[in-house]
Amino acid sequence: MSFPKLPSRSENFAEWYNQLVLRAELADYAPVRGCMVIRPYGWALWENIQRALDKRFKATGHQNAAFPLLIPLSFFEKEKEHVEGFAPELAVVTHGGGKKLEEPLAVRPTSETIIGYMWSKWIRSYRDLPQLLNQWANVVRWELRTKLFLRTLEFYWQEGHTAHATRAEAEEETLRMLRVYEDFAVNEAAIPVVPGRKSESEKFAGAVTTYTIEAMMGDKRALQAATSHFLGQNFAKAFEIRYLDQNNQLQYVWTTSWGLSTRFIGAIIMVHGDDQGLRLPPRLAPIQVVVVPIWKSGDDEARILEAARNVRDRIASIVYREQPIRVHLDDRDNVTPGFKFNDWELRGVPVRVELGPRDLAAGTVTLARRDKPGKEGKQTVDMDALPEVLPRLLDDIHEGLYQQARAFLEANLHEPKTYEELKAVVRDGWALAWWCGSADCEARIKADTTATNRCIPLEQPEGQGTCIVCGRPAQVKAIFARAY
RNA sequence: CGGGGCGUAGCUCAGCCCGGAUAGAGCGCACGGUUCGGGUCCGUGAGGUCGGCGGUUCAAAUCCGCCCGCCCCGACCA
Numbered sequence: 001m002s003f004p005k006l007p008s009r010s011e012n013f014a015e016w017y018n019q020l021v022l023r024a025e026l027a028d029y030a031p032v033r034g035c036m037v038i039r040p041y042g043w044a045l046w047e048n049i050q051r052a053l054d055k056r057f058k059a060t061g062h063q064n065a066a067f068p069l070l071i072p073l074s075f076f077e078k079e080k081e082h083v084e085g086f087a088p089e090l091a092v093v094t095h096g097g098g099k100k101l102e103e104p105l106a107v108r109p110t111s112e113t114i115i116g117y118m119w120s121k122w123i124r125s126y127r128d129l130p131q132l133l134n135q136w137a138n139v140v141r142w143e144l145r146t147k148l149f150l151r152t153l154e155f156y157w158q159e160g161h162t163a164h165a166t167r168a169e170a171e172e173e174t175l176r177m178l179r180v181y182e183d184f185a186v187n188e189a190a191i192p193v194v195p196g197r198k199s200e201s202e203k204f205a206g207a208v209t210t211y212t213i214e215a216m217m218g219d220k221r222a223l224q225a226a227t228s229h230f231l232g233q234n235f236a237k238a239f240e241i242r243y244l245d246q247n248n249q250l251q252y253v254w255t256t257s258w259g260l261s262t263r264f265i266g267a268i269i270m271v272h273g274d275d276q277g278l279r280l281p282p283r284l285a286p287i288q289v290v291v292v293p294i295w296k297s298g299d300d301e302a303r304i305l306e307a308a309r310n311v312r313d314r315i316a317s318i319v320y321r322e323q324p325i326r327v328h329l330d331d332r333d334n335v336t337p338g339f340k341f342n343d344w345e346l347r348g349v350p351v352r353v354e355l356g357p358r359d360l361a362a363g364t365v366t367l368a369r370r371d372k373p374g375k376e377g378k379q380t381v382d383m384d385a386l387p388e389v390l391p392r393l394l395d396d397i398h399e400g401l402y403q404q405a406r407a408f409l410e411a412n413l414h415e416p417k418t419y420e421e422l423k424a425v426v427r428d429g430w431a432l433a434w435w436c437g438s439a440d441c442e443a444r445i446k447a448d449t450t451a452t453n454r455c456i457p458l459e460q461p462e463g464q465g466t467c468i469v470c471g472r473p474a475q476v477k478a479i480f481a482r483a484y
Numbered sequence: 485c486g487g488g489g490c491g492u493a494g495c496u497c498a499g500c501c502c503g504g505a506u507a508g509a510g511c512g513c514a515c516g517g518u519u520c521g522g523g524u525c526c527g528u529g530a531g532g533u534c535g536g537c538g539g540u541u542c543a544a545a546u547c548c549g550c551c552c553g554c555c556c557c558g559a560c561c562a
Contacts, residue, residue, distance in 0.1 A: 014556075014557095015556090018555085018556095029554080029555095031553095033553075033554075085561095088560075088561095089560085089561075110562090139562090141561075141562080143560080143561060143562095144485075144559085144560060144561085145556095145557090145558085145559090145560080145561085150562085151561070151562075155562070157562075204562095223562095224562065225562090226562085227562070259562070260562085261562050262562095263562055264562095294520065294521055295520065296519095296520065296521095300520095301520095333520095335520095335523085336519075336520050336522085336523075336524060337520060337521065337522075338520080338521085338522040338523050338524085339520095339522085339523045339524090340522090340523090341521095341522050341523080342522070342523050343523080345522095354521070356520090356521055357521090358521070359521090366521080374522090450558090484561095484562095
C-alpha cells in the first residue's frame, strides 16, 4: 500500500509547500482566484499568533479598535507616494444597493488614510497624544501572482497606527514595535530574524523609513516577516492632523504604522517544516501534545482508551507558559497507530504521547518529540512525571527549533568580497555586503541576479568599506537575497 | 500582463494522437470482518453535467472554434 508522500523539500520546495498547506488542512483554495480559506487548524494557529502579539501590544500601551473596510477612493489620492504605491492594487466598489455610487469606495489595502482622517477629527491638543491604536483586520490587495498565505488577494493582519507629538517619540515607537516583532518571532515562533532598515526603493509607500524583520526560509529565500514604518508627517499633512502644543502653537503630528500578517504562517511552515511535514513551534501550535492510544484486542481497547482519556485530562491540567497545555486525544478507531503517527507528524504537533498495553502495565507513557526523528526523539517516562517533563520538553523543542533555524541562517549568510562572489552566493543564500546606498547599485544586483536589497541590518560592523558593486565608499552593509 | 502546464469520481490520474456500445484505475469515502508499539489486509458498495458554449459527424471525453478557470515560472508586491 502506498501513501502519497510529500515531495521532498530539496527536490521541489514550492510543491512541498503547497501540498503541505493543503494536506495539513491549514488552508484551501477559494473559488475566487488568489483567495484562500483558512481552515480551523490554520486559524487556530493564527489565533495563537494573535494572542501572543496582542499581549505584547497591550503591554506597550496600545488599544484595539476597528475601522471600516470601505474607504473613499479619494483618500488615497491625498498622499502622493501612498497613491502611487497602492493604486495599482486597489479593489474598488463602484455599485451598492443596485446603484452606481457617487464616489467609488476602495476596499482597504491598509488603513493609514481612514485612520488619518479620523485622527484629524479627534486630535486637538497635545493632551490627545499619543494615539496608540491597533486593529485586527482583513485587507485586500489585487496581487497578480498569489501563493497560499504568502500573497493572497485578501489577507488577515494586525495594523498598528500611532500618532505622536514629536519626531523622536514616533521614531522610538517605530523601533520599539520592530523589537516587539523580533521578540515574538524568536520567543514564540522560534524564528531567528534580522532586524533592519529598508532601502529607499524597498520602503513602504508613504513612509519616511521602513524597518523590517527578515527571515530565511528553508530554501534560503528571504521573507519580510513584519514591518514597522516611521511615517514622519506625510499623513499628518495629507489629512491635516494637527494639535496645539503647550505653547499654543499648531503642530503636525508624527505617525507610525506597523504590521504582521497571516503571511507569518507561511514563514513558520517554511522555516521549520521538514520532509515529514510541519514542525510547529510549541508556543503557537494549536495542539501541543497529541495522545495516541495503542490497543491489541477488543478487551484492551476500552481499558486503554479510558487510560488515554485520563492521561489527556491530566495533561490538560498542566500549565505551560500561563496556559493549560493544548492536548488532543486521537481516539479514532478506523486508523492504525502508525497512520496516526504519520498524520500528526504531517500536522506538526510538537509532542506525541503513546499509550499502549506495555505502558499501561508499567504506569508509563512513551513521548516522541517532533523535532527529532525516530528513536532519537523517543523516551519512556512515568505518567506521574508528566507535569514536570512536558513543560520542559516543550521548551526544549522550542529551543531546538530555534537553534536549528539559527544555525541554518548563519550557515547561509555569506559575506562576499567581490561582485562576482555576490552573484554566486545569492543563487543559494544571502549576501551581506558593503553598499554605497545608491538605487543604481541595488538595481544592478537585481537585474543581474533577481536578488533584492532585503535590509540594512541595524547591527552594523565597525568602520566603512567600499560598495561591492561600484567600489565607491560605503557606510553600511546590506543583505541581498532572493525573496518571496 | 508575458511564458509554460492543466481541466475526466472527493483526490491523483489513464483513456484523447487514430471518434463507436453501460467512461476506467489507484487512493479516499460507506458498510462488514480482520489488524493495531511506524502509513494493516480482505470483501461488498456508493460516487461522473468528461470545465462551459457552439460546430463537424449516423455517432464526440476523443476532431475544430470560442470562452472560463486553476497551478507553476517571470515583471509587481505583506
